Amino acid sequence: MRIACPHCGPRDVQEFSYLGDAKPQRPDGMDATEAAMADYVHQRDNPAGSHRELWYHGAGCHAWLVVTRDTRTHAIAAVETMAQARAGAPA
């Protein structure tokens, strides 16, 4: 598998480590509820199909990336920096 790091160019998957679904957003701040946090920490959509997920280019530029990848075929549709992902994310 190859991931095209927006900073470094296409690299072997061996250079990256995986965190998981990019969708859950941390409920920040003192007002956050335990239930919302438990959901953020544990619950996943885990779809068979397109999946936006967090990868870390640990053996490269240390960037966290959002990779849109099909979990059935491993085909990658997009690789974004966090800044790009935030800019393009639906409001």
Place this chain on the structure above:
Amino acid sequence: MSASTQPFRRDDGGLIDRNRPLSFRFDDRAYQGFDGDTLASALLANGIRLVGRSFKYHRPRGILSAGAEEPNALVELRSGARREPNTRATVTELFEGLEALSQNRWPSLAFDLLSVNSLLGPALQAGFYYKTFMWPASFWEKLYEPLIRRAAGLGRAAGLEDPDHYEKAFAFCDVLVIGGGPAGIAAALAAGRSGARVILCDEDGRFGGRLLAERREIDGQPAAVWLSAALAELASLPDVTIMPRSTVFGVYDHGVYGVVERVSDHLAVPPPHQPRQRSWRITARRAVLAAGAIERPIVFAGNDTPGVMLAGAVRSYLNRFGVLPGREAVVFTAGDDGWTTARDLAAAGVRVAAVVDPRSGIDPALTGLAGRIGARIITGAVAAAAGGRALRAVTVREASGREESIACDLLAVSNGWNPTLHLTSHQNTRPVWDEAIHAFVPGTMPVGLSVAGSAAGRFSLAEALADGARLGREAAADIGFDSAAEPATPITDPEGVALSPVWRVKGGKGKAFVDFQNDVTDADIELAAREGFKPVEHLKRYTTLGMATDQGKTSNIAGLAIMAEQTGQTIPQTGTTIFRPPYTPVAIGALAGHHRGRDFRPTRMSPTHSWSQRQGAVFIEAGAWMRAQYYPRPGETDWLTSVNREVLAVRNGVGLCDVSTLGKIDIQGADAADFLERVYCNGFKALQVGKARYGLMLREDGFVMDDGTTSRLGETHFLMTTTTANAGKVMQHLEFCHQVLWPRLDVRMVSVSEHWAQAAIAGPKARAVLQGVVDAEHDISNEAFPYLAARAVTVGGGIPARLFRISFSGELAYELAVPAGYGEAMMDAVMAAGSAHGITPYGTEALGVMRIEKGHVAGNELSGQTTARDLGLGKMMSSKKDYLGRLMARREALVEAERPCLIGFRPVDPAQRLRAGAHFIGIGKPATMQHDEGYMTSVAYSPVLGHWIGLGLLKNGPQRIGERIRAVDPVREGDVEIEICSPVFVDPEGTRLHG
């Protein structure tokens, strides 16, 4: 050199070098072959037919094929530590001194006692073992299984460390061409001419594919002329790389191909500094599969008799290797292709007794050929082959049912070809049935891969050349490499491809094999159908069809055809199995490459490593690092003596310990303090510049992740330390927190772990020693440099350094950091300054003893299963701010009163030893899970106290000080009465720390 020692060698012809004879041994007898031979061709040249025994029935087996699909001719190649079991003789290039043994026979190949299994054959049908050997249960491991295991298996592994070395390599190209036959060469030429970077791989040592085995013409000349011109042109193209002896074994995501290059397998031993094999990870933007096709046998009684051979293989031996696979041949063919074998046999002087072809209406050109070579034409089929260890005769059955026996020592079988499409299904897509050619052809393809020639089911040479040229060109053009005008496709001599396959000839006497290597017969498949194992995966798993080392390259189709016949379905309705990587088996050593022994993973060395070596340190692996464990002195015979001395030296005087391995992260920015507030559970905003603080980091799920001290070097500048083990993990975590969670925070971080050498100077005399090391202008008196001070200083006359007054041992202690290059100088300087004070180097063991004496937590307590409260650090969790893990740490289970908490232990009988991993059970209570109250996390012998001490996690621990309990350690037969005590064994008031 004459070929007189090789009775079945032709007088001339073939791609062998008769001027370079090679000696080899098979089953301890000496033979000769020629350079250019395979082991199989050399054996055949010497008249050796019987080369192995089959897996289950130990039937005599000969050479079936001339390629990687060979199911029978598997040998143990080489000897001693280089012995390679299950090696295909058909793809083993002959070298001087080659040694091979036949396998799976006892006592000898010719006389194999286990061939008695053949007599038991009727009982040993598919799945028989599922139905018996059940009573009594204990007999399985004791009796049945050892018998089965001894009989099973094929060759014997060397069992010794592989003396050869391996390596990996990475390559990139625009177009990867897989297969160096006519289609592949045409593809590589077309792509290469466009300027694209091309890699052309073939598993063979010689390029040309089937052209090497056939008597074909291209553009009116022998194909060899075209071939050498094409190879010369490829060699002249600077961005074309030709890789012989290189098998593309697997297709992985995004154009990554696994390739194994057999660098030295054609030699007796690898030349100096050369690997035996090299495994390549090739990344290709496009690839053309031109892997050719594999010929199919026919299922009939005795079809495994040595002397029954695929018709295409017969041509390979005749034409490429100059070998006569027999002297009296019968050809059994279901298509035009077999007739070519008859022609080539006759041309080589082999008497062709008959051509047996069940088809009517055969091309008169072919039947005319038979007349010219004096072969009978029989419209019918071969129903049986007989002869045991060597073919003597075949029973031919005409369409009328009339049977006759024809004497022969070679039966060439031709039943059409299967495209070598294995790589196309490596991404779990299935081949599809092509009724026109009676074969599976590639289905949905991996992205970027196209298929040319025979591998696509386009079997003629003309199609191979045209496909290759077109697809090579298209692949390159697809990624922007356009060629000039397309050159004309070469013109080839005519060939017939008509075929009407025969899957099985029923009614012969004896076993009819579908899968030769796993001894699966047609009757096994019928039984599987009867018992409901009809889905193809069930068929495969129940009968083991296609599960042998050849992955069913010659057997899968016939198996499907027979199942289809049983179920009344068509072959495509019955299904197909997908081929799994690798295409052919790959040596484990090759895929490991350099990474074995000490080189399995990198070893990290502290900048003071050689200093410690000079001090006589004993080193220990600590994660990726080598660390000094203790420094034995002459006369000290056990580690505990040394460690006790080191601990006492620190407690009573001063010691020096390398702590360079701690992770060090430089954190800067206007929001650095805010950032630390969020990643640590305790507060950092109020930390003064020039001070250090112990910090505790939780995971978001509320459990403890890591700890360490973090110092404020400036208003917006911090230096975080992490545990040695978690340094990388914490860096990744902080990057996550910054980039993903809180990108708005103005903070930057970088690891500086490698730049600094760091040492702990600990003990009552530590300051006195340091005053001799730190440059005089820096006041490090207790007042100027109190506990938890952290400041830049200089040492050695101006070398920038950092000094931290922090302590793991509980003594007056400092950590001094200097640029790594000065690490050893620092150790020397500290030793020199400390010599008057009796300074003693100490290692990780003494460090561990002292931290346990002080009740500090370390790796054994930071198990990922403990909360801050469990570790007695609950008060550190701030209630005034949000931080990672805050909410999840409040979950019901994490705040449960009964949770085991950190506490100290000492043996009631001070002579008794404690052991980490022991569990706590109440006195008088049974040692069962229900009474388990926790476990001992860490133990040490305290030379200060003169007995063993321990830390552990115990239910309600802190409330039970003074209570007695047992440390039960069944795996070491330990059961020690212990007293619960404070986890701080030495200097509980902390006065030494501030001294």
Place this chain on the structure above:
Amino acid sequence: MPGPLDRNRIPMRYSIFSLAAQTLKGHRGWKPAWRDAAPKPAYDVLVIGGGGHGLATAYYLASQHGITNVAVIEKGYIGSGNVGRNTTIIRSNYLLPGNTPFYELSLKLWEGLEQDINYNAMVSQRGVLNLFHSDAQRDAFARRGNAMRLAGVDADLLDREQVRAMVPFLNYADGRFPIQGGLLQKRGGSVRHDAVAWGYARAADRRGVDIIQNCEVTGLSIDNGRITGVETTRGPIRAGKVALAVAGNSSRLAAMAGMRLPIESHVLQAFVSEGLKPLIDTVVTYGAGHFYISQSDKGGLVFGGDIDGYNSYAQRGNLPVIEDVMESAMALWPGLGRVRMLRHWGGIMDMSMDGSPIIDHTPVEGLYLNAGWCYGGFKATPASGFCFAHLIARDAPHEVATAYRLDRFATGYVIDEKGAGAQPNLH
């Protein structure tokens, strides 16, 4: 108690006698191991997933609870998932009280399985030896071994020389991470994996369970918070209770009921070598890398390593992990250099957030969940079926499976053997 049986339909018992008799008859009398059933309109219990766990659940529903109006529906052929893709290891060497008794029940069921289901699955108690390479690892293994012994499970802590006596061919000379000892569970071992699915299928079928292949669930019928049946590619089927046992596909099925699970589906690769004469007669795991190896009765070395680490439903992985496994193999056992890897493949692992499974009710009444097996599902097959059947039949968890609750992530009662936290690819 077994339910009512159609005596004419029962295939003969498997034994040396029936085998001998059939041999004389040319094996013409063998009947299908199980009926290829067509779906009936309704069942008492519908088990979704014809893998090891689903089939075992159906078998124990019938044999332990007398519930025989049961169907197992499978989208492909039975045993097509992880039960036929794993490295066949069985063991109960678990640390935490939520796990140990469960896996020990499983091992006990393995020990009597063949006689119970009249099918030889070649349960082979050859021992499972987990190596350790540092003092900290030794302490952790001592803790685990002691936990096992307290739970009544066999465990032996071996030192380096004892390990060497048992498996002398490993690298004791120049290993990057020297072998210091090992934790041995003698009763652990391996099982012929496919036979487990077939044996349970045959035994369940004999008790009246319908095994329906090529029947994919396309929807769950839920009425007022209660399950009423399923939609399938072979039409709707009504059911009083529906039990999910679909491993890597758990999230997809749960989504049909509007549920999200604390699960990610990951790919785990497995490997087999060419057939070899006996080399190793136990299961060894390397503690300094992710690697485990044993040898099948047929002679192939069966081995595996870590998951690839990313979500995947593709049943295949990539080269970095393949090479990592081979490097571990060579680091541990340098004599494997010339042994060839014959095949590699991947399975979909339902990796949970704490590395432990879920056997529980769901918020939908009548819908039960059996999931989150990570890569430990095979060894759990008997107990998983046994406890899931218990839950379905009695609507209460079996006593050894009380910790496998779906709400434990919210309450914090996680069962995290590795202490890796809520990140599935670290378990």
Place this chain on the structure above:
Amino acid sequence: MGEIGTTWTARGAWSGIVAPGVFSASGAGVNVQLREGLGIASLIASREQEPMLGRALESRLGLSLPTGPSAVSSASHTLVWAGAGQWLLVAASRAGVAEDCAGLAGLAAVALQSDGRAVLTLSGTMARKTLAKGCMVDLHPRAFPVGMTALTSIAYIGVQLWRSEDGPDGAVYQIMVPRSMAGSFWSWLCASGMEFGLVVATGQD
């Protein structure tokens, strides 16, 4: 080294690991120059200060800050891209690097790394073939032109490598590895280059 009037002796990152010599039965396809005494600092641009940082470095060193994975050099200094908004400043002499960075306060987070890296120059006709035995990045001249850099890993060791120039025997690569792993890196390099012949020299260039 020894920029300061110290009596302490600094130890090079390759010291005790590899010494000048020839490593092969025959051939000299790979030249290895061990580089000691370089000054190295990591620079991470402060928020919205990247243009200012660029201007400061431009005026101080005459080098413009690379915005992508490349390295720019003057006779005395090299600026190597090291991730988004991050660079390594490599000075021929470690003595001056702190001074080079002195004016960057506020523009970048500066951290000295001089002693944290083991650095070597790899050249020779077989340099690329040797690197291909561990480097997962395409180093073909078209894919990896002069001036390009890559942060990657070789034999599980993090490396920063760049193609600094082309010499008579083709590409010349600069390679930095963590100091603690210099020994393991050499073990890999030696095993990989031996078939071509390795000639090791120390380089104060």
